[in-house]
Amino acid sequence: MNEKLKKIVLSYSGGLDTSVILKWLQEAYGCEVVTFTADLGQGEELEPARRNAEMLGVKDIRVLDLREEFARDFVFPMLRANALYEGQYMLGSSIARPLIARHLVKIAQEVGADAISHGATGKGNDQVRFELAVNALDPSITVIAPWRQWPIRSRLELIAYAERHQIAIPKDKRGEAPFSTDANLLHTSTEGKMLEDPAIVAPAYVHQRTLDPVDAPDEPEIIRISFARGDAISLDGEVLSPATLLEQLNLLGCRHGVGRVDLVENRFVGMKSRGVYETPGGTILLAAHRGIESITLDRAAAHLKDELMPR
Numbered sequence: 424m425n426e427k428l429k430k431i432v433l434s435y436s437g438g439l440d441t442s443v444i445l446k447w448l449q450e451a452y453g454c455e456v457v458t459f460t461a462d463l464g465q466g467e468e469l470e471p472a473r474r475n476a477e478m479l480g481v482k483d484i485r486v487l488d489l490r491e492e493f494a495r496d497f498v499f500p501m502l503r504a505n506a507l508y509e510g511q512y513m514l515g516s517s518i519a520r521p522l523i524a525r526h527l528v529k530i531a532q533e534v535g536a537d538a539i540s541h542g543a544t545g546k547g548n549d550q551v552r553f554e555l556a557v558n559a560l561d562p563s564i565t566v567i568a569p570w571r572q573w574p575i576r577s578r579l580e581l582i583a584y585a586e587r588h589q590i591a592i593p594k595d596k597r598g599e600a601p602f603s604t605d606a607n608l609l610h611t612s613t614e615g616k617m618l619e620d621p622a623i624v625a626p627a628y629v630h631q632r633t634l635d636p637v638d639a640p641d642e643p644e645i646i647r648i649s650f651a652r653g654d655a656i657s658l659d660g661e662v663l664s665p666a667t668l669l670e671q672l673n674l675l676g677c678r679h680g681v682g683r684v685d686l687v688e689n690r691f692v693g694m695k696s697r698g699v700y701e702t703p704g705g706t707i708l709l710a711a712h713r714g715i716e717s718i719t720l721d722r723a724a725a726h727l728k729d730e731l732m733p734r
Contacts, residue, residue, distance in 0.1 A: 430536035431567065432457045432527050434553070437472025439592060441542045443581055444569045445479050446588050448540055451573070456540075457483040459530055461523050464490045464608025464666065475591070485530055489522060490608055494665035497522050498609050502708050503653040505716075505732055511686050513702045513709065515610025517552055524556030531564055540567040548691045602629065608669055610682075610702040618697050621687050625699045632673070632701040636680030644679060648711045655708055669704045676703025 431448055435441045435458035448456050458476045462469055469486050476484045497518050506514055527539045539557055543549035545568070554566045575581050585592050603615045611632045618625060627635065649657040656662060658671055676682050682703035690696050716725060 428452050428454050428538045428565065430455045430457065430531075430534060431538045431540055432459055432531045432534070432536045433540045434523055434527055434542065435460050435472060435476060436542070437469070437475045439585060439590070440581065442475055442479065442590050443575075443585050443588075444540065444542055445476070445481070446590060447569060447573055447575075447584070448567070449480070452538075452567075455483070456481060457485065457530060457534055457536060459485045459487070459523075459527055461526065462486065462488045462490060463493050463519050463522070464670070465606040467606075479590070483534065487526060489526070490666040491664055493519060493522055493608055494669050498669065498705070499654045499665055502655075502705070502712050505709065505713060505728065507709075507732070509686070509688050509733075511684050512688055512698070512700060513610060513684075513705050515607065515700060515702055515705070516605050516612050517548065518609065519607050520549060520552035521556045524553050525560065527553075528557055528560040528564065532561065536564075538565040538567055540569065543568065543570065545571040546692065546694065551691055604631075606631075608666060608673075609705050610700055612701075613699045614696055618699060621697050625685060629699055630683065630701060633677050633683050633703055634680045636683075639678065639680035644675065646675065646707075648708070650712070650715050653712070653715075655711065669708070672704030672707045674703075676707050682706035 431452060431454060433441065433445055433448060433456050435445060437460060445456055445458065458472075458481050460469055460472045460476075473484050473486055501514060501518050508514055508517075527541075530536070531539055539553075541550070541553045543553055550568055550571070554568070557564055557566050569575075575584060582592060584590075602613050602618050605612045613625075613629050613631075617623070618629070647659050648655050649660075654665070655668055658668055663671065682701055682705065684700045684702070685697075686700075687695055687697045716728075720728070
């Protein structure tokens with residue numbers, strides 16, 4: 424690489440892809456790499472990410488629990504806006520990226536790094552989300568996007584690189600994955616490979632966060648959500664933090680088969696993409712918020728809000 428950098432902060436999941444990226448950054452730029460792993464409620468054990476970073480020689484490893492910040496500062500404001508992309512998608516992945524970028528920039532400024540790196544591919548929306556957010560927060564920071572820059576062009580080449588550098592390869596990563604998954608406290612999204620044909624019904628095992636509505640209880644479960652200044656604050660009279668409230672609603676929505684969406688959407692980069700999304704707690708909160716607005720907003724304000732939201 425021609426560019427001389429002092430230090431890079433990498434958005435690091437601890438998985439195969441970002442472990443290969445970590446090693447490649449160390450080789451290509453010859454500088455220290457700081458890893459940052461965000462706990463957004465994805466339901467995974469994050470200590471393996473710390474151990475993998477240690478095995479690859481990283482000295483500065485950051486693992487942060489951002490669940491409350493995610494729910495309070497990103498999910499709840501989004502729900503106040505009744506935000507839905509193309510009428511269905513609740514922005515489960517996209518709303519998390521600016522939060523990750525915020526902490527990447529904060530860490531970069533703290534440790535004196537002059538670059539940030541991410542693992543987003545060159546054909547999805549995440550690269551745009553990360554890079555716009557970083558440029559907005561600190562345009563002096565260089566953004567490195569390995570999937571657009573390195574010579575690796577396939578899964579087989581990625582695995583071969585990992586083998587050459589003795590990077591652990593989980594058994595389930597050696598073949599082509601049937602689909603890709605992204606998860607956080609708000610949702611789970613599944614897309615790609617076997618799901619690319621919209622005529623194919625998603626198999627039952629694709630759904631990880633919601634019971635099939637056919638198997639859900641026939642009797643309704645009545646709950647009461649209280650709001651203050653547009654945000655949910657309690658469930659059945661119990662005051663809860665934003666993340667805890669969302670977690671509880673996720674469990675309720677799961678057992679009642681609430682929150683499944685299967686759609687073909689338009690990506691920002693110009694492609695169409697079929698996605699299967701599960702957003703149980705968010706779907707309940709959105710319905711409750713619309714209910715509050717039906718009582719409190721006059722006709723003109725309600726209609727104007729619905730016109731402005733998609734823009």
